[in-house]
Amino acid sequence: MKQMKNQKGFTLVEIAIVLVIIGLLLGGVLKGQQLIENAKIKNIVNDLKGVTAAYYSYQDRYRAVPGDDNAASTRFTGADNGGGNGVIAGTYAAQTAPGLAAESNNFWQHTRMAGLLNGSATANVALPSLHALGGILGVEDAAYGMTGAVVCAGSVPWSIAQAVDTQLDDGNSATGSVRAGAAGGANLATAAATAAVYGPTIAAPAVAGMHTVCMKL
Numbered sequence: 001m002k003q004m005k006n007q008k009g010f011t012l013v014e015i016a017i018v019l020v021i022i023g024l025l026l027g028g029v030l031k032g033q034q035l036i037e038n039a040k041i042k043n044i045v046n047d048l049k050g051v052t053a054a055y056y057s058y059q060d061r062y063r064a065v066p067g068d069d070n071a072a073s074t075r076f077t078g079a080d081n082g083g084g085n086g087v088i089a090g091t092y093a094a095q096t097a098p099g100l101a102a103e104s105n106n107f108w109q110h111t112r113m114a115g116l117l118n119g120s121a122t123a124n125v126a127l128p129s130l131h132a133l134g135g136i137l138g139v140e141d142a143a144y145g146m147t148g149a150v151v152c153a154g155s156v157p158w159s160i161a162q163a164v165d166t167q168l169d170d171g172n173s174a175t176g177s178v179r180a181g182a183a184g185g186a187n188l189a190t191a192a193a194t195a196a197v198y199g200p201t202i203a204a205p206a207v208a209g210m211h212t213v214c215m216k217l
Helices: 002-006 012-062 103-113 158-168
Strands: 136-143 146-157 178-182 210-216
Touching: 012 103, 012 136, 012 146, 012 158, 012 210, 103 136, 146 158, 158 178, 158 210
Parallel strands: none
Antiparallel strands: 136 146, 146 210, 178 210
């Protein structure tokens, strides 16, 4: 009995201190995750804006659409000419064989040879770039109901896709100049149109997975 009386437990103060420490540790972890998420959003936005800047810089310099430029071979050694009709043919994720490159591949060849974007560009082949999250970054003509040239990023988590849309547009994947669609796999080519998979009144998409995000150029 005497031995049991001498045993001591934690005081309320000690328990309170432990709980405070645990709270601080959890808060630090959550804050770190938020900072990482914000960095990913910022990087995707910068990737989309970088392609947009290169697109318009090329047009301003050469009076032609990169990828569709039908005089590219006269400007750059080994460059493939486009059709010259003002439309970038091919899908954003196209990775065609040498000599069969789509204009969406030529976009990277022309802009890289012009020194507007970084990356490899050789005769007959120029693969699309990768964005900050590792998915394919590319251009095509029309996507998700938008007409004209668009830049798309594949394999983007839905939460980041929605944040990018909110920051650059209206936060609704079916309207505005930034739109998105749920992808059943990585880097799927964009569809002609899509229903809203997230928006102001939708907490989460039907499929909480990867999305393809496209922005009108």
